[in-house]
Amino acid sequence: MASHSTSPPPAPPSTTSPDRRPRGARRSGAGGTLRNGRGDRITIALMLGVPALLVLGLVWLPALVTVVLSFTRWDGIGGWDTIEWTGVQNYVDAFTIYPPFQPALSNNLIWLVVLFTVPTVLGMFLAVLLDREMRGGAVYQSIFYMPVVLSLALIGFIWQLIYSRDQGLLNSFLAFAADAPPVDWFGDPDLNLYAVLVAAGWRHTGYIMLLYLAGLKAVDPSLREAAAIDGAGPVRTFTHVVFPALLPINLVVVVVTVIDALRAFDIVWVINRGRNGLELISALVTSNVIGEASRVGFGSALAVIMLLISVVFIVVYVATMLRGARR
Amino acid sequence: MSTSTTTPESPASEERTVRAETPRRRLRPGRVLLHLFLIGTALAWFFPVLWAVINSFRDYDHTAVHGYLSLGGFTLDNYTRAWEQGELPQYFLNSLIITVPAVLITLFLASCAAFVLSHHSRRFNLVMLAVFLAANLLPPQALLVPLFRMYTSIPLPYWISSSGSLYDSHLGIVLIHVAFQLGFCTFVLSNFMKAMPPSLLEAARIDGATVFQQYRRVVLPLCRPSLAALATLLVTWVYNDFFWALALLSSGDKLPVTTALQNLQGAFFLDYNLLSAGSILVALPTLVVFFLLQRHFVAGLTLGASKE
Amino acid sequence: MHHHDPGPPALRRRTLLRGLAGAGVLGVLPALGGCGTDPRNDPLRITMASNRAQELEAAGMAAVLESFRTGSDYTVELNTVERNAFQESINNYLQGTPDDVVAWFGGYRMRFFAERGLISDLSHLWEGPLKGSFSDGLERLCTGDDGKQYLVPDFSYPWAFFYRKSVFEEHGYEVPHTRAELLDLCERMREDGLDPIGYGNREGWPVMGTFDYLNLRVNGPEFHDQLLRGEASWESAEVREVFSAWAELLPFHQPDPLGRSFDEARLSLVQKECGMLLAGLFVSQSFPEGEEREDLDFFPFPEYDPAVGTSAVEAPTDGFMLSADPRNPEGADDLLTHLGSLESQELYADQDPQALPAHVDTDTDRFSDLDRKALELIDGADTITQFLDRDTRPDFAAVVAIPAFQRFLRRPDDIRELTSDLERQKRSIFG
Numbered sequence A: 001m002a003s004h005s006t007s008p009p010p011a012p013p014s015t016t017s018p019d020r021r022p023r024g025a026r027r028s029g030a031g032g033t034l035r036n037g038r039g040d041r042i043t044i045a046l047m048l049g050v051p052a053l054l055v056l057g058l059v060w061l062p063a064l065v066t067v068v069l070s071f072t073r074w075d076g077i078g079g080w081d082t083i084e085w086t087g088v089q090n091y092v093d094a095f096t097i098y099p100p101f102q103p104a105l106s107n108n109l110i111w112l113v114v115l116f117t118v119p120t121v122l123g124m125f126l127a128v129l130l131d132r133e134m135r136g137g138a139v140y141q142s143i144f145y146m147p148v149v150l151s152l153a154l155i156g157f158i159w160q161l162i163y164s165r166d167q168g169l170l171n172s173f174l175a176f177a178a179d180a181p182p183v184d185w186f187g188d189p190d191l192n193l194y195a196v197l198v199a200a201g202w203r204h205t206g207y208i209m210l211l212y213l214a215g216l217k218a219v220d221p222s223l224r225e226a227a228a229i230d231g232a233g234p235v236r237t238f239t240h241v242v243f244p245a246l247l248p249i250n251l252v253v254v255v256v257t258v259i260d261a262l263r264a265f266d267i268v269w270v271i272n273r274g275r276n277g278l279e280l281i282s283a284l285v286t287s288n289v290i291g292e293a294s295r296v297g298f299g300s301a302l303a304v305i306m307l308l309i310s311v312v313f314i315v316v317y318v319a320t321m322l323r324g325a326r327r
Numbered sequence B: 001m002s003t004s005t006t007t008p009e010s011p012a013s014e015e016r017t018v019r020a021e022t023p024r025r026r027l028r029p030g031r032v033l034l035h036l037f038l039i040g041t042a043l044a045w046f047f048p049v050l051w052a053v054i055n056s057f058r059d060y061d062h063t064a065v066h067g068y069l070s071l072g073g074f075t076l077d078n079y080t081r082a083w084e085q086g087e088l089p090q091y092f093l094n095s096l097i098i099t100v101p102a103v104l105i106t107l108f109l110a111s112c113a114a115f116v117l118s119h120h121s122r123r124f125n126l127v128m129l130a131v132f133l134a135a136n137l138l139p140p141q142a143l144l145v146p147l148f149r150m151y152t153s154i155p156l157p158y159w160i161s162s163s164g165s166l167y168d169s170h171l172g173i174v175l176i177h178v179a180f181q182l183g184f185c186t187f188v189l190s191n192f193m194k195a196m197p198p199s200l201l202e203a204a205r206i207d208g209a210t211v212f213q214q215y216r217r218v219v220l221p222l223c224r225p226s227l228a229a230l231a232t233l234l235v236t237w238v239y240n241d242f243f244w245a246l247a248l249l250s251s252g253d254k255l256p257v258t259t260a261l262q263n264l265q266g267a268f269f270l271d272y273n274l275l276s277a278g279s280i281l282v283a284l285p286t287l288v289v290f291f292l293l294q295r296h297f298v299a300g301l302t303l304g305a306s307k308e
Numbered sequence C: 001m002h003h004h005d006p007g008p009p010a011l012r013r014r015t016l017l018r019g020l021a022g023a024g025v026l027g028v029l030p031a032l033g034g035c036g037t038d039p040r041n042d043p044l045r046i047t048m049a050s051n052r053a054q055e056l057e058a059a060g061m062a063a064v065l066e067s068f069r070t071g072s073d074y075t076v077e078l079n080t081v082e083r084n085a086f087q088e089s090i091n092n093y094l095q096g097t098p099d100d101v102v103a104w105f106g107g108y109r110m111r112f113f114a115e116r117g118l119i120s121d122l123s124h125l126w127e128g129p130l131k132g133s134f135s136d137g138l139e140r141l142c143t144g145d146d147g148k149q150y151l152v153p154d155f156s157y158p159w160a161f162f163y164r165k166s167v168f169e170e171h172g173y174e175v176p177h178t179r180a181e182l183l184d185l186c187e188r189m190r191e192d193g194l195d196p197i198g199y200g201n202r203e204g205w206p207v208m209g210t211f212d213y214l215n216l217r218v219n220g221p222e223f224h225d226q227l228l229r230g231e232a233s234w235e236s237a238e239v240r241e242v243f244s245a246w247a248e249l250l251p252f253h254q255p256d257p258l259g260r261s262f263d264e265a266r267l268s269l270v271q272k273e274c275g276m277l278l279a280g281l282f283v284s285q286s287f288p289e290g291e292e293r294e295d296l297d298f299f300p301f302p303e304y305d306p307a308v309g310t311s312a313v314e315a316p317t318d319g320f321m322l323s324a325d326p327r328n329p330e331g332a333d334d335l336l337t338h339l340g341s342l343e344s345q346e347l348y349a350d351q352d353p354q355a356l357p358a359h360v361d362t363d364t365d366r367f368s369d370l371d372r373k374a375l376e377l378i379d380g381a382d383t384i385t386q387f388l389d390r391d392t393r394p395d396f397a398a399v400v401a402i403p404a405f406q407r408f409l410r411r412p413d414d415i416r417e418l419t420s421d422l423e424r425q426k427r428s429i430f431g
Helices: A024-028 A040-067 A089-096 A101-130 A138-148 A153-165 A169-178 A192-217 A221-229 A234-245 A249-263 A266-272 A281-289 A296-326 B012-022 B029-056 B060-066 B076-083 B088-119 B125-137 B141-153 B170-194 B198-205 B211-222 B224-240 B244-247 B256-266 B272-292 B294-303 C009-031 C053-069 C081-097 C107-113 C123-126 C137-143 C165-171 C177-191 C206-218 C222-226 C239-250 C262-270 C281-286 C328-337 C340-353 C369-379 C396-408 C415-430
Strands: C044-048 C075-080 C101-105 C153-155 C159-164 C194-199 C272-278 C297-299 C310-313 C318-323 C382-386
Touching: A024 B076, A040 A296, A040 B088, A040 B125, A040 B170, A040 B211, A089 A221, A089 A296, A089 B088, A101 A192, A138 A192, A138 B029, A138 B272, A138 B294, A153 A169, A153 A266, A153 B029, A153 B170, A153 B224, A153 B256, A169 C137, A192 A249, A192 B029, A192 C206, A221 A234, A221 B141, A249 A281, A249 A296, A249 C239, A249 C272, A266 A281, A266 B076, A281 A296, A281 B294, A281 C396, A296 B125, A296 B141, A296 B224, B012 C081, B029 B272, B060 C123, B076 B088, B076 B272, B088 B125, B088 B211, B088 B272, B088 C107, B125 B170, B141 B170, B141 B244, B141 C009, B170 C328, B170 C415, B198 B211, B198 C396, B211 B224, B224 B272, B224 B294, B244 C081, B256 B272, B272 B294, B294 C165, C009 C153, C044 C328, C053 C075, C053 C206, C053 C328, C053 C340, C081 C101, C101 C222, C101 C328, C107 C272, C153 C340, C159 C262, C159 C281, C165 C297, C177 C239, C177 C272, C194 C239, C194 C262, C206 C222, C206 C239, C206 C272, C206 C310, C206 C396, C222 C239, C222 C382, C239 C396, C239 C415, C262 C272, C262 C281, C281 C297, C281 C369, C297 C328, C297 C369, C318 C328, C396 C415
Parallel strands: C044 C075, C044 C101, C194 C272, C310 C382
Antiparallel strands: C101 C318, C153 C318, C159 C272, C159 C297
């Protein structure tokens, strides 16, 4: 319902709390008839136009140009006239002769699946546990979501202290406790993705917990009381009453997780530039485009693939959010 | 619609009062188990940061010889070295120069756009919101090359950018942050503004307030809680940015501290203790923001999620 | 505006917001650059970008610039970026708003920039104030495809097997000269509980050193050039031979190289956990000056094929270029001339132990034994190569070669598939 701003009958003054009314505004007092005069129209155009221009010019326009560039071969040096059109060759190359591409796709998928299963479930579980009056509840919450404020690049550094093969805590501990041979946490391509995912999940869990905590607080307490009166246990109450009520939050969690999984970049970049088991599409794009390589056309094609995947989820998300906004 | 101006805390506090009425429970095995589980998990959660803190206070020569599982060799040296040799003050200043304007401009423009979208334009409302919100979710890598060409070809006077162009300038970084974050903030704020009683604006209008006066004197003050929440969130997001500075700055002395840390690692070799000290110092501002403004931070993170 | 009406919360909020905005503006203005005259037009100001960020390197640059400053009226503004980050962003950097003088290195990558017009011709310096300062080999290295010079070299550092004398003495090891002796030595070291060859390849680039040297020893420098220029095939028998020689040596390397950074591998040499390390002279930076550094020694990569010999040495050369459109060309010329001078190069080498001055008149008496030996190695070489990522297209090196070599380290047995992958991608990139 966005209509109230233009509804013609002015609200009776009595409904407005007097101290909220801007007193200074009265000075210009030419009455309500002047609204949306020329000056106001310019103001409105500026207030919406400037932000819109920024978003269109710095986000959407470059995204479109990237799509165009993905059909070219260009080393990014020299003018636009040095661009060579190659049609869909870059896409063909990506799928056929670029070995890191398939691993990147599947790694992004694993990233998504793991984020969905472990941190999401754990985050929800913690939220349910913490959604009650208890001693130290605030402290627990703070600790769980503290990693959320750290950058993923920084998290990469911090976890390096634990994972380093020769000097890391984990291997020292394993050797000390179980006399185990050192494990190559960051170098073994069958392992490193999961090692990194532990660190990424460490951060993600707090975020998810927070979202669910907010959702749980909004669940009507009388529903639970009713369930309790009906003799439902805590598990049953959760699955039958609380979880269904969390549906909107669930959707947000899905989208947040998908987008996070797709955009994951910093942490693998600081570890090994996204190679050797840590291939992610974002890192492939970056190393093709800004690294020494400057394979602009090819990198753009990879970026477009990334774009296409995210657009699907973005559409779902935006549609849902706007449906909410329209209501 | 106008009923939803209740503050976000109210359900929680309501719940709290309900719970408080029930008499305090005795220690039950379930409760003990719950706390044991939570304490265990919390310790595990806190450990990585704690480990970095511990390492940051240890002497490299000591740990190199005795290993990290030893005791002793505690020192403050790493912090002074990271601060001085890493030239952290310069990088912190850069982060400040980028973060503060980026957050303020984003909030200003987002509130403007949200105001127009929620109160003055029905035609573009949903389309524009979609354009804004979706932009926020695009992968940054997908914009990079055209953005780079655009930035290098936009000349700027020296007093704004010592590189003479938008590329390699703090202004360029600020602008891309603004453009990217506008989507989310506009969306959240427009939801909030729509929930305001329309009578408020009507009253101002009758008083002859211009559109901008309505925005500044009526809407903006009421948005203060949302603005505070968004500001907290934006500060951490912008401060934590790694990618844009990596891609759009070329002068080492212009890097914000989050990106500079990577360079410090290369220059400092493999001294993990020094790197820990650097990491802790870099994490400190966000941790301080987090602990001081926790309420706003949490509110901000859940703003986009909870539709009132 | 309407402060006469105090009290209502709305007003206080407003003031607060205005205050915040004001503080923001105040914070931004001075930050975005001081007002006043444009110092870029200052004829006495030169800007310079350097990738020498490591402690000793930075100290070297500081010393050099200090001596330049005392001899002239110029001020030099130095922009230092960490070596890997610098290398990764060099393309964008040179196209963006580069400084007047830019640190870089010789080889294909310099020629590439010259051809694309991203750097300026320096032949007037080579024919003028720097005439006779450098050997013919270095001159070739600094010359673009158009026959003009584009780099003022300042130092080289050879790659070789580095080891600690004390470790070799303790176990009675001898320096190997042939493939068989190298394998024998590795075997003995392993029996003595050492990791024979240190290995750290998390960053990706160090792995190129092994490939390069094996290629130079098995196939010779000419093939090295052909291969990296995209002319020879990666599916050739020659390349397969390199990979199988590598596979033979691989079990003697430190395990799990892909999880270890090169710096960590250096540390294991310092701590005597590994017997030797294939590295550049820069490894000396990791050894504290004095007794420790004097314990460091090296031997050239052993001979694999008597017909090819060991006369090719991988010795990357660093130096300085002039950007395409410098703001202060005269000042930059003066600075480059200074950087090419013997005085400046020796000042630098005094600080940075990896640096062997490029100047022909370098006085080797000032050198440590290690540096003298390194210089002899370079002087005795028939061919100097740079490094894989300096001798080939950057997109091939970074996007194709590194992942392929890393894959080889994981699965050394499927050489056939690996080489055909390499060849296919090479064709796509070299076009």
